[in-house]
Amino acid sequence: MNFEDYYNTLSSHQDEINQINHLYLNITSKGLIMDEMPHVEPYKKFDRVLFVPAKLKFPQRPTCIFCGSKAVEYHSYTPSTLKHIAADPSFPVFIELKKHRAKCLTCSHCFQAEDADLAPKYAQKTNQVTQKIISELLTLTTMKDITNHNNVSPSTVVNVLNESVTLSSFTLHDSLPEHLCFDEVRTNDNQLSFICIDAVKHTLVALLPGKSSYDIEKFFNGFSLAQRARVKTVTTDLNAYYASVAERLFPNTEIIIDRxxxxxxxxxxxxxxxxxxxxxxxxxxxxxxxxxxxxxxxxxxxxxxxxxxxxxxxxxxxxxxxxxxxxxxxxxxxxxxxxxxxxxxxxxxxxxxxxxxxxxxxxxxxxxxxxxxxxxxxxxxxxxxxxxxxxxxxxxxxxxxxxxxxxxxxxxxxxxxxxxxxxAKYSNGPIEGINRKIKLLRRLSFGMPNFTNMKKRIILWLNFKPKNDAHKVLGRARFSIFWQKSMK
Known part of the structure; x- marks a missing residue:
């Protein structure tokens, strides 16, 4: 029995169809109902696009988001289209979503059903697409390839990167590590940038546009003297001013020339x-x-x-x-x-x-x-x-x-x-390995002119802690593979 015949037998069993769609879309939204047959149509520049009809209803009697009143009445549905992950970029998947609307009888404001597990408000892509973009940003993949793999614009990838990493929260830490490594690496426009990492955990501490002593002192002076006094060792190469800058900034530190x-x-x-x-x-x-x-x-x-x-x-x-x-x-x-x-x-x-x-x-x-x-x-x-x-x-x-x-x-x-x-256990080996990754990323990307975007991607790459279910992110494309094989 092929795929369409199987669905024809289940046409009267909308609950089972809904369960199958949820299974292969890997969506856990309680208010989302997908009890209609998906269909394939040409759309914009694509010859074939898989559309999955769905309705997002209120899971329970809603309250007004403006005044909090429970006196509401249900209205019609607001149509929207969400982009979902696909195994083949030439055969994208869209969810034809209809959001249930309601009107408050007290303040006369209208609002519609939203589900953060499916997608944020006003978003045009599901959370799975965002997670897949982040997972590809963590690999040696150019921004252009990420846009092609996910059928999104370059600005969308940049926006996902900006949402994932905020430099304001990264710039000033509560405390400095006890052991640091200093070095420099070429970033955008072939300029040398100062880089500093934790010598024990190998996480990024600082990545500055320049490597002058003024830039280094300006960054570390953002920490209190008590925090800087906690630094015990600074491992560096034979750069002339790294040792002198470290001695001025960290009063209790020992300078180690990398062996x-x-x-x-x-x-x-x-x-x-x-x-x-x-x-x-x-x-x-x-x-x-x-x-x-x-x-x-x-x-x-x-x-x-x-x-x-x-x-x-x-x-x-x-x-x-x-x-x-x-x-x-x-x-x-x-x-x-x-x-x-x-x-x-x-x-x-x-x-x-x-x-x-x-x-x-x-x-x-x-x-x-x-x-x-x-x-x-x-x-x-x-x-x-x-x-x-x-x-x-x-x-x-x-x-x-x-x-x-x-x-x-x-x-x-x-x-x-x-x-x-x-x-003996402190060396510049970890920071040299990070520099090699940065050079490889820069070479594969044919240079990144925007230093801020490059810095954010490096921070995301080096300081990312994978969760236990991180392996499921790419596995969610099983749905598209299943549908595409059946629709051919």
Missing amino acids: FHIIKMINQAFNHERVKKMKLFAKPSVEYNLFKCHWRLFLLEPAKLDNEHPRYRRQLKRSMTDAQIVSEALELSEELLLSHNVIHKLHRAIICNDVLTLARCLRAFKQSFKQVSVQKAQWTKKHGGAYPKNIKNIDNNHLIQTLNTLTTDKNLAHVLNAANPKF
Whole structure:
């Protein structure tokens, strides 16, 4: 028995038809009665549209919404059309709704039946459509695709976004989290925006149009000094003014330089020195290929290098283990060998949270660098600016320059916090993951010119807490699938 035959058998059983329509529309409105057969007709730009006739009656004897009188009389119905969710955007679903009207005999005002579970007053779409738009705003979908999926206008999607997120309630919190992460991310018009999240719950705290210290201080000064004093840690990268701004805003905070950025800086400096040594050899030579083709092995922990299974290396024209490649390459440059030992000693100290070893290494380097600075000053005083070769090599060494940056008076204590076991669980990893999502959303949307709308969508995306029945939102399209298959 096909679908139409089944409905013909139930034509006299309006209660059963009403129950079936409620089931597949997934509407729980008590006053809504759908006891007529749906029909398919062309409508506006669509060749086929499914119309479901329905009546919205008062569930009980109404009272006047203006004066509260119970002396009312029933009138006719007010027609309206509500858009409902559909599985196929080319075959939309509309509810031909007739709302029961009543007139107050006391104040002569007229009013009609309304049901917030079905749709808000004056709305042209059901709550299910709104919920589906919100569910798609929580995914990596462009605004244009959301409008096409739901057969709504772009302004409707923006209105749903505005109703879901209010910046006024988000801007000022009652309290600040105890642990914060600072970073910047490119938003609209390719500009850098300041972003701050809770380091524990990974929820968004601030997203500002700019990243200047003035903008940051203006935002956080909206909180009382007592609230700002609750902040215990601020994790950031090596941005010059983030640490100084955090120290001014939060009197009891500890600044933590993210360990990933420290290791990244050290590795980049070592790679720069490796490339300098590589360019000293002819391009097709074995020595050149030792530095060129196996650069990842230099950054790997020496204890993890394979020393037992030689493999044929096409660029080197012989079989060698990973450890042999690194050892043979470092024998070509004593300076690179020392740099290799230094970076891996720093790696182990940071990864193992050995703050004493890290402090010993950095302070020893700082002391030796001060001695070199004294030698430079003495040489300049006697001979002018022409330095000897050993001092020139120090000035041109990127690893030494990087370590000098890490050991400045401003950065040293913050860098040591990165290896402190007490702060081991705090890093900029969560905020970097959020930045990646924002960049992905921006790229898929081909840019979002309106910063406010982009900020609201990011807030909705990051701070949304799904309910237990959230999985039912998209499942409500079963009704349209059922009807469309039957009507074909």
